[in-house]
Amino acid sequence: MKFVDEFRDTEKAQTLTKAMHNIANRLATKQSKPLQIMEFCGGHTHTIFRYGIEQMLPDSIEMVHGPGCPVCVLPMGRVDDCVTLAELPNVIFTTFGDAMRVPGSKKSLLQAKADGADIRMTYSPMDALNLARNNPDKDVIFFGLGFETTMPSTALTVLQAEREGVTNFSLFCNHITTVPTIKAVLDSPDMKLDGFLAPGHVAMVIGERPFDFIAKDYHKPIVVTGFEPLDILHSLWMLLQQIEDGRSQVENQYSRIVDPNGNSPALQAISQVFEIREFFEWRGLGSIDHSGVRMKPAYAAFDAEKKFAVPNLKIADPKSCQCGEVVKGVIKPWDCKIFGTKCNPENPMGALMVSSEGACAAYFNNGYSEQKTA
Amino acid sequence: MNTPLNTTKFSGKKINLSHGAGGKAMQDLIDEIFVKGFGSPELLLLEDQARFNLSDLAKLGSRLAMTTDSYVVDPLFFPGGDIGKLAVTGTVNDLAVGGAIPLYLTCGMIIEEGFPIDDLQRIVASMRTTADEAGVRIVTGDTKVVPRGAADKLFINTAGVGVITEQTNILASRAQVGDVVIINGFVGDHGAAIVDARGELALEISVETDCQPLNHLIQAMLEVCPDIHCMRDATRGGLATILNEFAVQSGIAIELEHVQIPVREEVRGVCEVLGLDPLYLANEGKLVAVVPEEYLQALLEVMQRYPAGQGSCIIGKIADSPKGKVILNTGFGGKRIIDMLIGEQLPRIC
Numbered sequence: 001m002k003f004v005d006e007f008r009d010t011e012k013a014q015t016l017t018k019a020m021h022n023i024a025n026r027l028a029t030k031q032s033k034p035l036q037i038m039e040f041c042g043g044h045t046h047t048i049f050r051y052g053i054e055q056m057l058p059d060s061i062e063m064v065h066g067p068g069c070p071v072c073v074l075p076m077g078r079v080d081d082c083v084t085l086a087e088l089p090n091v092i093f094t095t096f097g098d099a100m101r102v103p104g105s106k107k108s109l110l111q112a113k114a115d116g117a118d119i120r121m122t123y124s125p126m127d128a129l130n131l132a133r134n135n136p137d138k139d140v141i142f143f144g145l146g147f148e149t150t151m152p153s154t155a156l157t158v159l160q161a162e163r164e165g166v167t168n169f170s171l172f173c174n175h176i177t178t179v180p181t182i183k184a185v186l187d188s189p190d191m192k193l194d195g196f197l198a199p200g201h202v203a204m205v206i207g208e209r210p211f212d213f214i215a216k217d218y219h220k221p222i223v224v225t226g227f228e229p230l231d232i233l234h235s236l237w238m239l240l241q242q243i244e245d246g247r248s249q250v251e252n253q254y255s256r257i258v259d260p261n262g263n264s265p266a267l268q269a270i271s272q273v274f275e276i277r278e279f280f281e282w283r284g285l286g287s288i289d290h291s292g293v294r295m296k297p298a299y300a301a302f303d304a305e306k307k308f309a310v311p312n313l314k315i316a317d318p319k320s321c322q323c324g325e326v327v328k329g330v331i332k333p334w335d336c337k338i339f340g341t342k343c344n345p346e347n348p349m350g351a352l353m354v355s356s357e358g359a360c361a362a363y364f365n366n367g368y369s370e371q372k373t374a
Numbered sequence: 375m376n377t378p379l380n381t382t383k384f385s386g387k388k389i390n391l392s393h394g395a396g397g398k399a400m401q402d403l404i405d406e407i408f409v410k411g412f413g414s415p416e417l418l419l420l421e422d423q424a425r426f427n428l429s430d431l432a433k434l435g436s437r438l439a440m441t442t443d444s445y446v447v448d449p450l451f452f453p454g455g456d457i458g459k460l461a462v463t464g465t466v467n468d469l470a471v472g473g474a475i476p477l478y479l480t481c482g483m484i485i486e487e488g489f490p491i492d493d494l495q496r497i498v499a500s501m502r503t504t505a506d507e508a509g510v511r512i513v514t515g516d517t518k519v520v521p522r523g524a525a526d527k528l529f530i531n532t533a534g535v536g537v538i539t540e541q542t543n544i545l546a547s548r549a550q551v552g553d554v555v556i557i558n559g560f561v562g563d564h565g566a567a568i569v570d571a572r573g574e575l576a577l578e579i580s581v582e583t584d585c586q587p588l589n590h591l592i593q594a595m596l597e598v599c600p601d602i603h604c605m606r607d608a609t610r611g612g613l614a615t616i617l618n619e620f621a622v623q624s625g626i627a628i629e630l631e632h633v634q635i636p637v638r639e640e641v642r643g644v645c646e647v648l649g650l651d652p653l654y655l656a657n658e659g660k661l662v663a664v665v666p667e668e669y670l671q672a673l674l675e676v677m678q679r680y681p682a683g684q685g686s687c688i689i690g691k692i693a694d695s696p697k698g699k700v701i702l703n704t705g706f707g708g709k710r711i712i713d714m715l716i717g718e719q720l721p722r723i724c
Binding site: 001004008010013014017049050051052053054055056101110123229345346365366 | 639642643646648704705706707708709710711713716717
């Protein structure tokens with residue numbers, strides 16, 4: 001398949017893997033512990049597991065699967081808010097598919113649907129707007145979530161609704177921001193990371209510059225990375241070169257998609273509709289300053305938080321969860337006290353077990369549940 | 375599928391509650407649509423049950439096989455098939471993958487008030503065509519009409535009876551180290567066709583369902599290799615689910631080669647766009663068999679002679695460990711475990 005198979009070429013993969021092993025061997029003489037490299041984005045985690053990339057890497061490289069899975073990091077209180085909205089009379093609640101299974105304190109959206117709430121899976125916020133057009137007697141709420149990758153399409157949908165005067169469409173905004181979250185990870189006292197793969201699709205929107213501080217202030221190399229398996233290997237090789245050269249720069253491996261300055265119409269739509277929240281609550285990481293956005297007052301008519309009574313309850317993560325330590329690479333998923341026992345994909349307790357992109361679910365599904373007892 | 379319909383007194387009319395009330399209206403509907411449509415001699419007797427001579431059955435084998443399945447697909451008509459074709463092939467295939475020669479089917483229909491009788495007639499015609507193709511007869515049936523909203527348009531249940539020969543012993547627990555895994559063609563066509571036919575995603579693809587009876591193909595396979603160890607049709611849950619069943623029940627490992635698993639370009643494309651995995655997409659005409667390696671070439675040769683088996687190929691082999699697991703060599707240099715799905719395959723956010 002064109003534009004797909006080129007990025008999954010086995011021979012090129014072997015060449016890159018060999019080159020990486022060579023660098024890793026040279027570096028191994030100078031380092032006492034494995035290099036820890038974080039892929040921030042859940043999409044990268046998905047590719048790494050789907051293609052078995054970890055097994056292809058030198059032993060001296062350890063991947064740390066970061067907090068960039070927007071479904072995983074949804075706190076229980078927010079899911080409860082979704083359920084409350086979805087169960088309001090006369091409401092059609094629309095959401096991306098993989099948010100359906102995220103557990104709230106009482107139930108998930110999937111369970112709420114079974115209990116009778118009108119909840120529909122959509123692939124795009126424009127589908128939700130379409131539902132609103134076709135159901136003028138219903139209130140259609142779109143559950144907006146995701147990092148800067150999905151923000152522009154949500155923002156543009158709100159602008160479209162405003163232009164058309166669709167009054168029965170609103171957004172429950174749970175969009176989150178990348179940079180403050182990476183900063184929170186870097187500021188953590190137990191942080192041991194040696195480099196980052198930066199999220200390619202976030203960079204497609206915001207550009208390379210917002211990642212500069214990682215190289216300049218924290219002296220960590222970072223490579224903006226695409227989502228095909230060769231992209232991941234290529235970026236890891238670029239990172240290793242930086243580490244060997246003693247450089248810490250922002251490099252762009254995903255130049256076929258990412259403009260260094262980002263996508264200005266997308267950024268404009270975001271800044272027109274959204275403003276930064278003082279803080280946002282994350283499952284597993286707690287509250288992080290400026291890590292979420294809300295709708296600007298000018299768009300209050302489309303803001304589900306203004307239009308409806310949202311309880312906005314804070315529900316603490318289960319005490320036994322160690323997601324925060326896993327996300328920062330302090331412990332491996334199977335080192336968590338409840339991995340694979342009390343916490344498993346059927347009954348996820350922690351953030352990272354929720355979606356297939358979460359590190360714990362990915363390890364569990366790939367048969368690592370035995371590692372705990374081994 | 376637009377099979378030309380015979381004009382009846384029901385043409386252009388809709389099902390109403392009297393068609394399920396047991397009186398004259400129901401009798402008319404049964405006579406005109408079902409008895410004529412299915413056209414089997416057992417139905418013409420209009421008794422409450424179909425009757426068979428045991429001695430005729432005993433000539434075909436030593437054991438009876440029986441199965442049932444309900445069909446609730448939405449939409450009722452989709453590229454390459456409809457609920458009627460599905461209701462016959464699904465039950466025929468459930469018998470056939472156990473090595474049974476399918477013979478007789480039942481047909482229970484639950485119809486929502488207001489359902490167009492022309493559509494019903496078209497579905498019955500499709501069932502008849504498919505039954506003829508498979509060489510089975512629909513011999514008894516039941517019709518219920520429920521008020522609007524109490525069912526979604528039309529649900530069909532079929533049960534099937536077949537006969538298994540003495541020497542056939544196909545079980546999910548019989549996979550042995552050294553056996554090979556074969557399939558009869560592309561995976562995921564049915565799942566992709568249904569996603570497309572629902573029309574919610576405005577996809578522009580031309581994939582048709584693979585819905586087809588497999589019994590003739592399977593009988594030919596049994597002639598070449600009477601000792602097929604495991605065989606199932608990979609319907610809901612797809613190839614991945616069936617292989618996990620074999621791995622767990624046989625206590626062995628299955629090693630799959632990603633590059634050998636046949637997936638149509640269009641289906642790959644749909645999966646890439648929607649974040650789905652073709653290994654979990656539904657099929658309605660795909661058998662997965664575990665067979666002794668020495669029979670591999672002979673089996674593939676005979677299978678490829680049948681329309682339902684043209685794309686037959688090997689996709690993996692049975693290994694000793696890790697027991698109960700299905701391992702995929704990704705074709706990129708790594709491996710991953712292919713697990714059972716927990717629930718429905720949900721599209722990823724980004």
